[in-house]
Amino acid sequence: QKEVEQDPGPLSVPEGAIVSLNCTYSNSAFQYFMWYRQYSRKGPELLMYTYSSGNKEDGRFTAQVDKSSKYISLFIRDSQPSDSATYLCAMSGPRNAGGTSYGKLTFGQGTILTVHP
């Protein structure tokens, strides 16, 4: 079983819809949670960065972390065709954890999102 599970989709929504993307994880040591957006043939772009549980909002994007359920979400409001991309969740362990928890990011498989006009 993978440490981070993410439904690969594909997910297709009409322009203006609210998109919900989710990941579950099994490693309770994860404390930092990120969402990346990756366009075709490009590198991942950092969208959201959160620490521990809670919500964070940035424009049309809201990230939620529920550590008790080991579940994270990304919501995209008023989705646009330019949001069409693969969305990757990523997480890492605590600072100065030693061992194998340094800067290593563990990624989900990515969800392919298409927003059609």
Add this chain to the structure above:
Amino acid sequence: KAGVTQTPRYLIKTRGQQVTLSCSPISGHRSVSWYQQTPGQGLQFLFEYFSETQRNKGNFPGRFSGRQFSNSRSEMNVSTLELGDSALYLCASSLLFGGGNEQYFGPGTRLTVT
């Protein structure tokens, strides 16, 4: 501020050859991590360097190696290439090493092994 740059962007090699990929981090960033991305396995961590020292290593064979220079630029090397090494190799930079640091990715080097 310029982003992470990787060279070359595309490479075609044959089995048994070796390859060296280069990464220049964002100015001021001192940590560089490397990842391999394939359709089947997704993004997998290769190794992380900080202050010219490897700080962490993923579960890849010894054919995969790397180094970091005093200016924080990094290279990774793959020897005795196999067909399964065909992938997008991504470099990410961050200010420091350790969990929780925001990592910014370059555009990647697409390696094809024939």
